[in-house]
Amino acid sequence: MAEATTDKRQGHTRGRTGNDRRTQIIKVATELFREKGYYATSLDDIADRIGFTKPAIYYYFKSKEDVLFAIVNSIVDEALERFHAIAAGPGSPGERIHALLVEHTRTILRNLDANTVFYNERGLLSPEREREMRKREREYTEIMQRLYAEGVATGELLDVDPTVATATLLGAAIWTYRWYDPEGRLSADEVVEQITRLLLNGYRRPA
Amino acid sequence: MAEATTDKRQGHTRGRTGNDRRTQIIKVATELFREKGYYATSLDDIADRIGFTKPAIYYYFKSKEDVLFAIVNSIVDEALERFHAIAAGPGSPGERIHALLVEHTRTILRNLDANTVFYNERGLLSPEREREMRKREREYTEIMQRLYAEGVATGELLDVDPTVATATLLGAAIWTYRWYDPEGRLSADEVVEQITRLLLNGYRRPA
DNA sequence: CCTACCGATCGGTAGG
DNA sequence: CCTACCGATCGGTAGG
Incomplete structure (x- = not known):
């Protein structure tokens, strides 16, 4: 898949806009960060797999951390959007939590590379950026906590602490990124349902 | 706590056996690997916090990876022992799975540093050691899977795929290492129960 | 367990 | 987007 791009020996790649390039760098970096981790992946590794040299990356990103940030940021963006939409949607609290878990798990399984990088490497961002990420993550876990508390109040949901409940339910869904094998016996849809x-x-x- | 040891300026530390030292290196490395991650922690960081210099570590360990391995290995050892004991114990499959989840979660919360290092950094071991770790981990997840399948057969447990069920239940328990705050509002026992x-x-x- | 040091890796930049 | 290069970090070793 990485080999779909022009080989170095053919000279400069043609027909790619700057935005394509940026997207390509992110895509390859996502694969490599997932396989080897952020620190074990050098910018030379990324450039090699694309077919150019390291300084080219600096034309699109200010630093290695900026590449990681781009990946991590888009994951949080999507999750935040999803949580807002579902929480504001129709249905009882329990139904909305169900929908949230379905969608969240489905998204992770559909985009395993980026989600793996998100959950494994987000801690390696600079302190300021990590704080910002935590803040935005807290935003959507709080959405779920309020929803859970509401469901407890109406008697629809099991009476446990909403913090514990939502962390546990989300954790069970998120953990899929550690064990699910897309090449394996079970389809993503089956896993989500079960x-x-x-x-x-x-x-x-x-x- | 790291300051409990003799300060460098007082000269060589007295009254510590080699085993104490080894244990101390592991303890400090566990703290640092947890805080900053394996790659971001240098052997100088570890030695500094103890109060000696880097080459001293090589008296007790052959390499940096060996320090990580010591941490990771002991976690797997304990988990394996726990799973064997409970699976072979009394009770219905459902009761034994309950006991397993209680004990596993309790152990993680009681030893957050080492378990965090285990779940975050075990992937950084050499390929051979990682394979060995995976093999031993598979050993105890298979114990749980057999137990779950048994409970499905007797009709005691919900009929979902045992691989999915055990990964999900364990994942929910393990995920505590990412969010539980020992200084927070909830006691470990409360969290385990809920x-x-x-x-x-x-x-x-x-x- | 220390001092001194080597070799390799790597993020980042100069200058084009 | 390339060649060439710098500076810093760091695991590991020599020799004691």
Whole structure:
């Protein structure tokens, strides 16, 4: 897939706009950061796989960290949007939490590379950026916590602490990035259905 | 806590056996690997915090990776032992899975530093060691999968794929290392109780 | 367990 | 977007 681009020996790549290039750098960096981690991936690695040299990257990004930030930032953006939309949507609190878990898990499984980088490497951003990321993440976990608390109040949801509940439910969904194998036996849709059913009903089969 | 040891300026530390030193290096490395990550922690950082110099570490470990391996290995050892003991113990499959989740979560919360290093940094070991780790981890997830399948067969447990079920339940428990704050509002015991109750019953309150 | 040091890697820049 | 290069960091070793 990385080889789809023009080989170095053919000379300069033609027909790519600057935006394409930027996107391409992000895509390749995402693959490599996922495979080897942020520190173990050099800018030479990224440039090599694309077919140019390291300084070219500096034409599109100010620093290596900026590349990581671009990846991490887009993940948070999408998640935030998703949470807002669903939380404001129709349905009881429990139904909206279900929808949230379905969509969140589905998105992770559909975009495993970037989500893996997000969950594994976001801690390596500069302190200021990490603070900003945490803040935006807290934004959407709070959306879910309010929703959960509402459901507890109406008696629809199990009475546990909303912080614990939402961290646990989201954690179970997020953890897929560590074990799900797209080449494996189970389709993403099956996995999403089973996880969300398990979380909704519990592993003890109702009598 | 790292300052409990003798300061450099007081000269050589007295009254520590080699085993103490080794343990001390592991302890300090665990703290630093957790705070800053494996790559961002230099051997000088570790030595500094203890109060000696880098080459001293090589008296106790062959390489930096060996320090990480010592941490990661002990976590897997304990988990494996725990899973074996509980799986072979008394109770229905569902009861044993409950016990497993309780104990696993409790252990993580009681030893957050080392478990954080385990889950965040184990991927940075050499390919051979990573393979070995994966193999031993698979060993205990398979124990849980067999238990789950048994419970599905007897009708005690919700009928979802045992791989999905165990990954999800364990993931929910493990995820605590990312959000639990020992200085926070909730005690570890409360969190363990609420998480395991949530997973057992599901977030939808039974009518 | 220390001082002194080497070799390699790598992010980033100059200058074009 | 390239060639050439700098400066800093760091794991690891020599020799004691």
